[in-house]
Amino acid sequence: xxxxxxxxxxxxxxxxxxxxxxxxxxxxxxxxxxxxxxxxxxxxxxxxxxxxxxxxxxxxxxxxxxxxxxxxxxxxxxxxxxxxxxxxxxxxxxxxxxxxxxxxxxxxxxxxxxxxxxxxxxxxxxxxxxxxxxxxxxxxxxxxxxxxxxxxxxxxxxxxxxxxxxxxxxxxxxxxxxxxxxxxxxxxxxxxxxxxxxxxxxxxxxxxxxxxxxxxxxxxxxxxxxxxxxxxxxxxxxxxxxxxxxxxxxxxxxxxxxxxxxxxxxxxxxxxxxxxxxxxxxxxxxxxxxxxxxxxxxxxxxxxxxxxxxxxxxxxxxxxxxxxxxxxxxxxxxxxxxxxxxxxxxxxxxxxxx
Ligand code: AMP
Ligand code: MG
Numbered sequence: 001x002x003x004x005x006x007x008x009x010x011x012x013x014x015x016x017x018x019x020x021x022x023x024x025x026x027x028x029x030x031x032x033x034x035x036x037x038x039x040x041x042x043x044x045x046x047x048x049x050x051x052x053x054x055x056x057x058x059x060x061x062x063x064x065x066x067x068x069x070x071x072x073x074x075x076x077x078x079x080x081x082x083x084x085x086x087x088x089x090x091x092x093x094x095x096x097x098x099x100x101x102x103x104x105x106x107x108x109x110x111x112x113x114x115x116x117x118x119x120x121x122x123x124x125x126x127x128x129x130x131x132x133x134x135x136x137x138x139x140x141x142x143x144x145x146x147x148x149x150x151x152x153x154x155x156x157x158x159x160x161x162x163x164x165x166x167x168x169x170x171x172x173x174x175x176x177x178x179x180x181x182x183x184x185x186x187x188x189x190x191x192x193x194x195x196x197x198x199x200x201x202x203x204x205x206x207x208x209x210x211x212x213x214x215x216x217x218x219x220x221x222x223x224x225x226x227x228x229x230x231x232x233x234x235x236x237x238x239x240x241x242x243x244x245x246x247x248x249x250x251x252x253x254x255x256x257x258x259x260x261x262x263x264x265x266x267x268x269x270x271x272x273x274x275x276x277x278x279x280x281x282x283x284x285x286x287x288x289x290x291x292x293x294x295x296x297x298x299x300x301x302x303x304x305x306x307x308x309x310x311x312x313x314x315x316x317x318x319x320x321x322x323x324x325x326x327x328x329x330x331x332x333x334x335x336x337x338x339x340x341x342x343x344x345x346x347x348x349x350x351x352x353x354x
Contacts, residue, residue, distance in 0.1 A: 003032070003164070003171045005157060010034065010174040013129045021170055022136025025050070029169040030057060032146040032160045033133050035125040037098045037179045037199070038153040038306070039160050040069070040143030041168065042133065045079075048112035051142055057167040060149040065115035066142040067100050067183070070124050071134035079109050079120055079140065086210050087188050093209045096126035098179055098200040102187040113142050119189050129174045145182060146171075152238045152306035152341065155180050159310060180303035181333050186213065195219075198332040200302075205329070219336065237340040240309040242273065244320040244342040249349035251323075255283045257349035258321045262288060265319050273317035275308055277301070277325065298327035301334055309341060 006017050021031045028050050031042050041057065043050035045068040055062045070076060073091060077083065080103040087101055105120035114120050125131065134141045145153035148163040157173035165171070184199030184206070192212040195203060198219075206213045247254045247261075262272045262285070274284045278294040290308045293300030312320050322342070325334045339346070 001169070002166060003161070003168050005161065005171045005173055007173045008129055011128060013132050013174070015132070017172070018129070018132045018136050021133055021172055022138070024169050025133075025137035025141060028053070030054060031133065031137075031170045031172065032154075032157070032164065032168060033130055033143070033172040034127055034157075034174040034177055035069075035130045035143075036127045036177060037125075037181060037183050038155055038177055039146040039157065040130070040141075041146035041160075041164065042069070042137065042141040042143040044138060045069075045113050045140040045142035046108060046110065046138075048110040051110065051112040054142060054144060057164055058144060058147070058149045060144065062112070063115045064144075065117055065121060066113050066144050067121040067123050068109065068113065069130065069134055069141045069143050070122060070139065071131045072139075073124065075139050076103075076122060076124070079106055080104060080122065081106055084188055086193055089209055090186065090188075090206070091124070094201060095124040096131070097124075098126075098183040099123065100183045100185045100197075102185065102189055102196070104189060109140075119187075121185065123183055127174075127177075129172055133172065150237060150239060152240065152309045153182060155303070155306050159306070162310070176303070176307075178303070179299075180305060181330070181337060184333070187216075198336050200330065200333065202329050202332055238306065238309070238337045239341045239343070240317075240320065241313050242317045242320045244309075244322060244338075244345065246322050246324050246338060246342050246346045247349050248324050248346055250351050251280065253349035253351040254323055255280055257347070258323070259284065261321055270318040271316060273312040273315065273320040275312075275320060275322035277323055280323065292325070295325065295327060298325070298330050298334070301325050301327065302330045305334060305337065 043054045100121050100123040102119050109120050146160045147154050154160045155177045184201040185197040187194045195215050265272045274289040278291050281291040292308050
């Protein structure tokens, strides 16, 4: 099976195309669609068979639960119980938008969708195509990121085609996404509410709504004193095929270290890629470096990170050295994904004279 690719307008989606896409989902099929964060792979969240197909298409372990996407607030009440006051506050402040809440589920949501858990992850996205599709599909669309499990999430329809073009029914192409990193996930079944995955909404922003929200202590980057090379949490995710190492430290020392490592690797016959900010890109050999975006405009880094990781694969690179991007708001989320892509491989640049 080859997916049909249908171009749609991002701002003003064509109802007829979306009706067709919705019909595919109602009948148990799978449609990839844009959201403001990344492209999602949508199936009917209330149909256990559709959820099974999502896991199979992605090659995702079936105990890793899916996010259920809704297109109006009433739908939240239909699939959750014991809605805490905090959830209402977050919904009011952040929805529609890049926030996912974990809540207790009703029996209407099958265990296949939630990986057997009695909680459900719910998101009300803001992208007009996502909203119209959810409506046309019956109101509850389970959608993980539309990549093959373990690969960088797709931020364009071409990325989806690369990974899933032969295993799903349709891809709605509305151009590149706006944010580029997955939603912030907040668990509201725990006390205090806990951020399980950082995203566009940072800890600081969420604390202005819920003062006692905390970062999951299980996230290694939640503790700045915890050395990222600490054992544990060694899994890779969002990962390019090449071995990726993040170089931390003073900016000029980082540039020096990446340049000398790259030379050493090239001398050993390895194909090297360098991921840098716009601010330092001209200090690396032009044929090796990809500029991910500007530190002064952090949204550009978030938007292009996954595309850069995929581009290194397309170039057939063996090793990648990346600068770190600790930007003020989205730095948490950017570094969370970059660390996972690197399998937590981090080295520290030493300045001459240290
Ligand atoms: P993705 O679908 O690729 O955006 O990933 C969804 C993320 O949400 C995964 O990391 C899941 O483990 C997480 N998730 C979904 N549902 C739940 C839940 N009920 N409890 C905890 N985490 C969840
Ligand atoms: Mg994913």
